Amino acid sequence: MQCALKDLGHRICIIGPSNSGKSTLADRLGSKIGAKVCHLDQIAHKPNTNWERRPDSDFVADHDAFIAQEKWVVEGNYSVCMPQRFAKSTSVIWLDPPLLGFLWRYINRALKNNPAREGNLEGATQEFSWQLIKFTFFNYPKNRSKYSNLLLGYPKPMLRVTSMKELNRKYQEWGLKL
Numbered sequence: 580m581q582c583a584l585k586d587l588g589h590r591i592c593i594i595g596p597s598n599s600g601k602s603t604l605a606d607r608l609g610s611k612i613g614a615k616v617c618h619l620d621q622i623a624h625k626p627n628t629n630w631e632r633r634p635d636s637d638f639v640a641d642h643d644a645f646i647a648q649e650k651w652v653v654e655g656n657y658s659v660c661m662p663q664r665f666a667k668s669t670s671v672i673w674l675d676p677p678l679l680g681f682l683w684r685y686i687n688r689a690l691k692n693n694p695a696r697e698g699n700l701e702g703a704t705q706e707f708s709w710q711l712i713k714f715t716f717f718n719y720p721k722n723r724s725k726y727s728n729l730l731l732g733y734p735k736p737m738l739r740v741t742s743m744k745e746l747n748r749k750y751q752e753w754g755l756k757l
Contacts, residue, residue: 588669595674619655
């Protein structure tokens with residue numbers, strides 16, 4: 580589907596599996612449209628831990644405060660707060676690459692262990708997790724169906740990107756730094 584950058588509006592949701600490119604895209608889009616960016620992993624987890632979750636009530640309160648702003652880009656899934664995020668958004672970008680592609684990207688990212696990467700948790704004590712690989716491998720196929728159902732009838736622009744090649748074309752089309 581063709582979707583010009585101006586069609587996305589000024590409150591953009593980016594969803595998809597781990598390592599599909601959500602964080603990088605969010606940062607680039609935020610810079611391009613002059614919007615604040617929220618990486619949900621950063622508010623869902625306690626800093627300086629091995630990705631220890633915060634209580635959902637605290638996480639959802641921070642999420643809802645962020646989406647109350649006029650202009651934003653939010654990347655991440657977290658079904659506990661998807662309905663209110665979708666309701667306030669002006670568009671959704673669903674990054675949905677093949678399973679083995681994002682699992683390979685995850686292993687590569689974990690090996691690099693770059694603390695400065697987009698979306699990384701401040702002071703995270705570990706990047707690699709067999710639990711995340713298992714979760715992604717077994718749950719993302721189910722989530723794909725769940726996201727499809729959640730977005731069924733979504734009345735605003737929705738773009739589903741199914742490959743890194745397609746995502747790179749969007750970067751070029753929208754004038755984003757690769």
